[in-house]
Amino acid sequence: MPWNLTSDRPIYAQLIEQMELKICSGIYPLGFKLPSVRDLAREASVNPNTMQRALARLEESGLVYSVRTSGRFVTEDKNMIKETKKRLAREQVNEFLKKMLDLGFEREDILSMLGDMLKEMI
């Protein structure tokens, strides 16, 4: 999964989101040692400060932790990751449905559009 950043939202917020995704999907597994701030910044083509900012926020939420001079690691709390994954999914579904209903689509429309696009994507 490449780092895909747009300019319509703060970069650090997008970094948080993508790190969460990588952790919840298992790309960065339980207890995994993350690349260093500088390496992650290089990967994502952003300033180390910006990456550091994102990682600090992830740390506040408990999803990662850092050992001062050793590195940063994905949490070992399996349940926390599971709950985060659930939360993110609920948020996605909720926002999606809200917008589609606001746009004026109905249950059937939504399900059929979704089915069509799923066929394309999988």
Add this chain to the structure above:
Amino acid sequence: MPWNLTSDRPIYAQLIEQMELKICSGIYPLGFKLPSVRDLAREASVNPNTMQRALARLEESGLVYSVRTSGRFVTEDKNMIKETKKRLAREQVNEFLKKMLDLGFEREDILSMLGDMLKEMI
């Protein structure tokens, strides 16, 4: 539909999105005379400049047009609205599915979560 603005994205971008929603859903119908910039700004609790910026962008995309001293109107091009509505829907479905698949959910998971939440929302 209340103006619902968050601080995690530029306000003017959110205004554009919500105006598009109002137009595509018919809250602002074909040819409708919009409230003045100042009134819309007051409604949304933003600075008139910010609302003006959003409206100017909507005008570039052709969804509204302005008559210098008379006011601003929703386009009378029924087809353009229809196409915009389609485009917005496709974008929503696409982003939603992309994130859910990235999170590691499968077709069945997505459809069942969606069904559950649809029951709650309708």
Add this chain to the structure above:
DNA sequence: ATCATTGTATTAAGGCCTTAATACAATGAT
């Protein structure tokens, strides 16, 4: 023992976004 690597901190500069305060010409209502 030395040295590269780790997370972390600080300061300065520039950019975009938002607000605020004005201003103006053209129109429509009075």
Add this chain to the structure above:
DNA sequence: ATCATTGTATTAAGGCCTTAATACAATGAT
């Protein structure tokens, strides 16, 4: 004829975001 309302334009200030350039203590590998 007068005047409020329309979209539009300009300038200044402040805030947050991002980058850049450094710096430092602690650790692990050599």
